[in-house]
Amino acid sequence: MTATLGYTQLRNVGTASRKLTSGLPPVTVILSFAVVLLVILWSLVPSLFTSFSPVTGDTASKLAAPSAAHWFGTDYLGRDQYARVVYGTASSVTSALVAVLIGLVVGSIIGLASGFRGGWLDSVLGRFVDVLLAIPGFLLAVVIVSSLGFQTINAAIATGVSAVAVFARLMRAEVMRVRSATYVEASYLQGGNRLHALLGHILPNAYRSVLVLAVLQFGTSILVIASLAFLGYGDPPPASDWGLLVASGKTYVTAPWLVYAPALVIVGTVLSVNRISRWLRKAK
Amino acid sequence: MTSDYKRFALTRAGQAIVVVLLAYVLTFLVISVLPGDAITNTLRDPQHGLSEEDIQRIVAFYGLDQPVIVQLLLSLGRFLTGELGFSLQSNLPVSQIVGDALPSTLTLATSALLIAIVFAVVIAYGAQYLPGRWAAIVRSIPSFFLSVPNFVIGLVLIELFAFRLHSFTTTDPNSAAATLFAAITLAIPVSAPLAEVLIAGLDHESRQEYALVARSRGLTEAKLFAKHLVKPSALPSVAMVALIVGELLGGSVITETIFGRDGIGTVVQKAVTGEDQPVLQAVVSLSAVVFVAVNLVADLASPLLDPRVKLRESKLREKVGP
Numbered sequence: 026m027t028a029t030l031g032y033t034q035l036r037n038v039g040t041a042s043r044k045l046t047s048g049l050p051p052v053t054v055i056l057s058f059a060v061v062l063l064v065i066l067w068s069l070v071p072s073l074f075t076s077f078s079p080v081t082g083d084t085a086s087k088l089a090a091p092s093a094a095h096w097f098g099t100d101y102l103g104r105d106q107y108a109r110v111v112y113g114t115a116s117s118v119t120s121a122l123v124a125v126l127i128g129l130v131v132g133s134i135i136g137l138a139s140g141f142r143g144g145w146l147d148s149v150l151g152r153f154v155d156v157l158l159a160i161p162g163f164l165l166a167v168v169i170v171s172s173l174g175f176q177t178i179n180a181a182i183a184t185g186v187s188a189v190a191v192f193a194r195l196m197r198a199e200v201m202r203v204r205s206a207t208y209v210e211a212s213y214l215q216g217g218n219r220l221h222a223l224l225g226h227i228l229p230n231a232y233r234s235v236l237v238l239a240v241l242q243f244g245t246s247i248l249v250i251a252s253l254a255f256l257g258y259g260d261p262p263p264a265s266d267w268g269l270l271v272a273s274g275k276t277y278v279t280a281p282w283l284v285y286a287p288a289l290v291i292v293g294t295v296l297s298v299n300r301i302s303r304w305l306r307k308a309k
Numbered sequence: 310m311t312s313d314y315k316r317f318a319l320t321r322a323g324q325a326i327v328v329v330l331l332a333y334v335l336t337f338l339v340i341s342v343l344p345g346d347a348i349t350n351t352l353r354d355p356q357h358g359l360s361e362e363d364i365q366r367i368v369a370f371y372g373l374d375q376p377v378i379v380q381l382l383l384s385l386g387r388f389l390t391g392e393l394g395f396s397l398q399s400n401l402p403v404s405q406i407v408g409d410a411l412p413s414t415l416t417l418a419t420s421a422l423l424i425a426i427v428f429a430v431v432i433a434y435g436a437q438y439l440p441g442r443w444a445a446i447v448r449s450i451p452s453f454f455l456s457v458p459n460f461v462i463g464l465v466l467i468e469l470f471a472f473r474l475h476s477f478t479t480t481d482p483n484s485a486a487a488t489l490f491a492a493i494t495l496a497i498p499v500s501a502p503l504a505e506v507l508i509a510g511l512d513h514e515s516r517q518e519y520a521l522v523a524r525s526r527g528l529t530e531a532k533l534f535a536k537h538l539v540k541p542s543a544l545p546s547v548a549m550v551a552l553i554v555g556e557l558l559g560g561s562v563i564t565e566t567i568f569g570r571d572g573i574g575t576v577v578q579k580a581v582t583g584e585d586q587p588v589l590q591a592v593v594s595l596s597a598v599v600f601v602a603v604n605l606v607a608d609l610a611s612p613l614l615d616p617r618v619k620l621r622e623s624k625l626r627e628k629v630g631p
Binding site for chain 2: 152153155156157159160161162163164165167168169171172244248251252255256258268271272275278281284288291292295296299300303
């Protein structure tokens with residue numbers, strides 16, 4: 026009992042001192058930003074991080090275990106797995122960004138129109154969103170990507186479409202919340218028109234929660250796109266999307282690092298993105 | 310059973326039917342209008358060895374020589390009478406293919422749901438009653454679970470338990486042990502949102518005065534948890550069935566592939582690689598039916614379970630969200 030009390034007191038001291046240094050976010054958030062920064066750099070300038078080629082390898086040293094030279098080991102063609110991961114980042118990250126953008130833009134337009142215009146438009150768009158939600162997200166993405174063709178960009182579009190409903194719903198709720206606020210009524214009374222209310226009041230207020238969702242959705246999109254790539258619905262090899270690396274690594278039971286290295290990169294990235302999203306939600 | 314409730318139930322049921330029909334139309338449009346002439350590509354594929362007569366018969370059956378809208382009405386009409394068409398790959402009736410695959414997926418999904426509930430309750434209990442530092446660690450488990458892709462969990466479990474510890478073999482995917490590990494794979498991402506809702510509920514309930522009274526009367530924390538706190542904390546998770554059903558159906562595609570099980574997920578995968586349009590259409594629209602039906606039941610049940618829930622006609626719209 027005393028131990029618990031002592032701990033609670035310590036924790037209170039901790040929060041008090043944290044309040045004093047409130048300029049800095051928690052350590053885990055700083056770490057998360059570092060991970061995301063590294064991932065962004067990997068995708069922009071991969072050649073800075075590795076001197077190995079992701080496409081050609083030295084077959085003499087195939088399936089080598091991780092070492093000082095090959096951090097993540099080598100694959101069945103002797104290619105450096107770390108180089109493959111680093112060069113695969115651009116495609117994995119960009120496609121997740123494309124997915125979030127599609128969901129964000131299309132979803133926000135639907136949500137704005139629905140909440141702002143109301144009436145029959147709201148009913149029609151509402152049913153549309155219900156329908157999008159009724160088909161399990163991953164199945165919807167699989168069907169869309171199979172119709173469009175197996176490419177990473179199509180996987181990104183499919184993931185984006187399956188995220189439209191969530192953004193539409195949030196945006197509509199935000200618009201409804203702000204629309205009836207007193208200051209918006211006041212702006213109408215002062216002669217402001219609907220466009221003014223939309224740009225001046227509704228969007229700036231909704232922006233924060235939509236941003237939190239967008240960051241969260243970025244993490245989810247990385248997972249969905251990796252899953253699609255894992256099933257072989259993305260670009261074929263020698264592309265090295267993270268999900269594809271896991272899929273091709275799983276054939277070599279004696280070289281588990283081929284699976285674990287890209288898997289850890291996926292988990293680390295998504296965990297960081299989710300942590301940032303949670304921090305943003307609290308900070309608001 | 311008031312007349313208010315009856316009207317609410319009827320409206321919700323009507324909406325559910327509309328949503329299912331529209332989901333069918335949307336799936337049909339996605340599959341057949343987007344670029345790529347799946348059906349004729351598949352039919353002309355010499356690998357299938359279809360004679361010109363067979364092809365003519367199939368083209369006539371699906372109305373492929375007619376405008377899309379006619380094809381859609383034809384297909385929708387058959388769906389309404391329970392006729393799902395034939396697989397382009399195997400020529401078997403789609404209903405038979407789905408029927409054969411269903412038991413395996415149902416076993417997997419049900420066990421996964423049970424395991425997810427156990428995980429969620431254990432996590433929530435730990436978050437509530439473990440001492441400080443441990444509780445903080447337990448509280449971060451759900452967000453960790455949500456960050457690990459399904460296929461990684463499956464591969465790690467296979468590597469550890471099949472290859473190293475020999476708890477099961479991948480050559481017999483339908484054995485009880487293999488099913489258990491496949492179910493755990495599927496359960497982990499499902500348990501995360503459940504645990505989050507339970508933790509939030511427990512945090513709220515244990516601050517209520519009745520909990521304080523119960524404690525002051527000498528009830529142990531474990532008894533308080535089991536007898537008083539669990540039920541009201543679990544009520545909000547009824548509203549999460551929607552999310553869970555979707556996760557179970559979508560996740561089974563990956564889980565079944567990794568563990569080599571034959572089920573709905575494998576059927577989807579084969580249909581995608583073989584551009585088997587009727588099978589894909591049937592599986593997707595049937596999963597929409599399942600999703601909407603489960604939602605409808607949850608919606609109709611929640612005012613009965615908790616009288617405080619107000620009857621709102623478009624509850625579905627507010628429910629799923631961040």
